[in-house]
Amino acid sequence: MLFEEEIKDPSKLEEIASQLRNRILEVVSQKGGHLSPSLGALDLIVAMHHVFDCKKDPFIFDVGHQAYAHKLLTGRWEEFENLRQFGGMSGFPHPKESECDFFIAGHSSTSISLALGCAKAFSLQQSDQIPIALIGDGAMSAGLVYEALNELGERKYPMIIVLNDNEMSISKPIGAISRYLSQMIASPFCQNLKGGMKKILSRMPQSATYMARKFEESFKLISPGIIFEELGLNYIGPIDGHNLEEIIFTLKRAKEMKAPVIIHAQTIKGKGYKNAEGRHEKWHGVTPFDLHSGESLSTSGNIAPTKVFSQTLLQMAEKDEKIVGITAAMPSGTGMDLLMETYPHRFWDVAIAEAHGVTSMAAMAKMGFKPFVAIYSTFLQRAYDEIVHDVGILSLPVRFILDRAGIVGEDGETHQGLLDVAYLRSIPNMVLFAPRDNASLQKALYFASKIENAPCALRFPRGRFMLQEAIYSEEEFEMGKMELLHLSDAKNILLIGYGNGVGRAHFVREILLKEGIDASLVDLRFCKPLDQEGLTPLIQEHRHIFVLSDTYEKGGVGSAILEMLSSQGICKVITSFEVKDMFVPHGRTERVEEMLGLLPSQIAQVIQERIA
Known part of the structure; x- marks a missing residue:
């Protein structure tokens, strides 16, 4: 028309x-x-x-x-x-x-x-x-x-x-x-x-x-x-x-x-x-809704990581008066609304002012508080200089909570949370880590609250983790330590997952098992600092190494591992299943991942071709 x-x-x-x-x-x-x-x-x-x-x-x-x-x-x-x-x-x-x-x-x-x-x-x-x-x-x-x-x-x-x-x-x-x-x-x-x-x-x-x-x-x-x-x-x-x-x-x-x-x-x-x-x-x-009643048509019963973050931080704030936080015009989107309602004098919405929010929390960290900055991965980009100048140089313990990390679906290229690892990993003193499911997210938040001498950032996806249940036993987070989830006897294939990539790696391993192929599985947990002591021998022992993470390949998790190996004089071929050098279009997340070749079935097929 x-x-x-x-x-x-x-x-x-x-x-x-x-x-x-x-x-x-x-x-x-x-x-x-x-x-x-x-x-x-x-x-x-x-x-x-x-x-x-x-x-x-x-x-x-x-x-x-x-x-x-x-x-x-x-x-x-x-x-x-x-x-x-x-x-x-x-x-x-x-x-x-x-x-x-x-x-x-x-x-x-x-x-x-x-x-x-x-x-x-x-x-x-x-x-x-x-x-x-x-x-x-x-x-x-x-x-x-x-x-x-x-x-x-x-x-x-x-x-x-x-x-x-x-x-x-x-x-x-x-x-x-x-x-x-x-x-x-x-x-x-x-x-x-x-x-x-x-x-x-x-x-x-x-x-x-x-x-x-x-x-x-x-x-x-x-x-x-x-x-x-x-x-x-x-x-x-x-x-x-x-x-x-x-x-x-x-x-x-x-x-x-x-x-x-x-x-x-x-x-x-x-x-x-x-x-x-x-x-x-x-x-x-x-999301889709009934036009007459206004009721949502979504049938998802999954507990979103945003809600887990909100409830967990509230429990922590009840016990620790030093915990404070901000968001930037997204109180309900980041789960910060619950804290703002409960403790209005300790949690704030600074409106669309990410840079101001980061710098104000740097001052609070300097004053002995424990600030949590809850901002979408794509929006934190607007406060990069403040992260470097006001937080990083003084190594202040500001905790960045990056919601909507990875592929975000229908909002598309302006909202994809794919750059945070690349733009934060290069900052000296910054600690980067990621939970794999809701249970490890809780442990990650408690760990973040205890960091006293460095800024840190943890990321989680929009909607839900690929691992919706705690399939593996949950160890406490320890600075820079990975978690070995499964070690195969053959030691032919090593799957290294980071954050939501652990769930992807888990489902890839299940597909491979049906074909009679066993693979070792590691939850990297920390992208910076890397667990050199635990990771290096595992990589050397295995013939084929594959990295899975919802991040860009350039400056991403695979790059971090290769840099670590290079510093030790180790030459190893690593295949990274991260997003290539492109702006990712909009669409239902599963459809976009299919286009990128990142569905577990697609990854499993590539692995089988590589090891054949």
């Missing part, structure tokens, strides 16, 4: 918005996805497409999970059926998918910087094009936003920033009066008056400007966006983000101003679907 002509007809916009809502609900209820953000931003996007041509004036989304309506309005109605499916449509805007998607947008708080870059390019090209950024109020908590706003206020490039305020109001709307003030502030008369006042004030002698300047200050106070005005930006709002007529009026006025403009629009997350309307975090990203 195409809307190129209809979207320009004001009389058809309400019907278009209704069709878009129904389509989003239809598909997301079946396939899962980001529901409430896309429903909440829908009217804003419809109005943007009515006023602007996104092929001329680029739309820049922040974050892209609110952009489903944009996808549907740009020729992807049928393709939307395969949202977030392997080989299908991405859950985020992506230039490879459509020329209407200016930039990829999986992580937050990048839109204003991107829009500013566009505006600079348009200026150099002497073009009248205008970038339009749509940013949520949650993304406004990141420092990158204010770095961009600071420069924009100085440079004054023409661009429009639509602030989608769906959770915390910058100011409380005051019904008809608020709408009237917003339209008044957007009107040419008002903007001309403000501009005229500045010219008059600049020409008046200092002694005559006191009353005039007081009037200007009072004028600015009728706008709740005084912070933006002080940064040198034009502010309009708040407006009703679901009133198409009001949004269109405001966008047109902002377009005419040819200056940097922030439009503050108040919206309701989940708008149009009663079950999801309001501040309900569970409707932000959903």
Whole structure:
């Protein structure tokens, strides 16, 4: 379904918005996805497409999970059926998918910087094009936003920033009066008056400007966006983000101003679907659900490692008042919400500010506390310098809990947790370890709490471990010590697993056993420091060595082992079943692993071919 002509007809916009809502609900209820953000931003996007041509004036989304309506309005109605499916449509805007998607947008708080870059390019090209950024109020908590706003206020490039305020109001709307003030502030008369006042004030002698300047200050106070005005930006709002007529009026006025403009629009997350309307975090990203009852259709009875982490850390915190922690805008996603509710003075959500969170916990470690930093593997990348400079150099005992490590499935390439071993292993003083199942995760957390002279990071997968039960006896963690789970008499094949890779190795070994092939199995446990004393003789005794880990091959676990052997002058061929040098696309985890050749059956087949 195409809307190129209809979207320009004001009389058809309400019907278009209704069709878009129904389509989003239809598909997301079946396939899962980001529901409430896309429903909440829908009217804003419809109005943007009515006023602007996104092929001329680029739309820049922040974050892209609110952009489903944009996808549907740009020729992807049928393709939307395969949202977030392997080989299908991405859950985020992506230039490879459509020329209407200016930039990829999986992580937050990048839109204003991107829009500013566009505006600079348009200026150099002497073009009248205008970038339009749509940013949520949650993304406004990141420092990158204010770095961009600071420069924009100085440079004054023409661009429009639509602030989608769906959770915390910058100011409380005051019904008809608020709408009237917003339209008044957007009107040419008002903007001309403000501009005229500045010219008059600049020409008046200092002694005559006191009353005039007081009037200007009072004028600015009728706008709740005084912070933006002080940064040198034009502010309009708040407006009703679901009133198409009001949004269109405001966008047109902002377009005419040819200056940097922030439009503050108040919206309701989940708008149009009663079950999801309001501040309900569970409707932000959903698995398939019944459209009528709103009940999830997921039948998984597995205990997620996130829940094990949450419950275990709570038990530890009850006994040890030195344990503190932070997360970055993901309290329920990381399991930190339980601790924040129980001990609100010891556990904090710092919003989308990973770098700040890490540095603040470095100070707490210096003060004798035991900080736990719970952040998704892919989001911790944004705090790399702070890990190096503020934690690593002083070797402070900050505990990094990396949720969503490995293949994450439908969220795709912007969210795959594959880089953490490579980017943390190179940091001096850093300890890296990983549990293989829920039982060893508990032991790993207790071990982490006892580390006193070094930072550490432990990782676990999204959803569940491959080993859902404690199949092997669980030894306590000991610094830098591996665990030998099975030693074959033949000593022909050695499977070395790390973290969730232990479960993969276990199932590979079971397949090989059915073929009459026995293999030794090691849980590496520590990627840094490696157990040189235990690992080296095992590798030398076995003919074929295979490494299994949910990490990138470059800089990964196999590389660490080869570096260890090289330092001892040992030359050994090691085959690594880690992810090759590529950005991994979205799709159901099992389907993505099949594409990568990482299913246990595929690995077992390769091993049989190698040893034949």
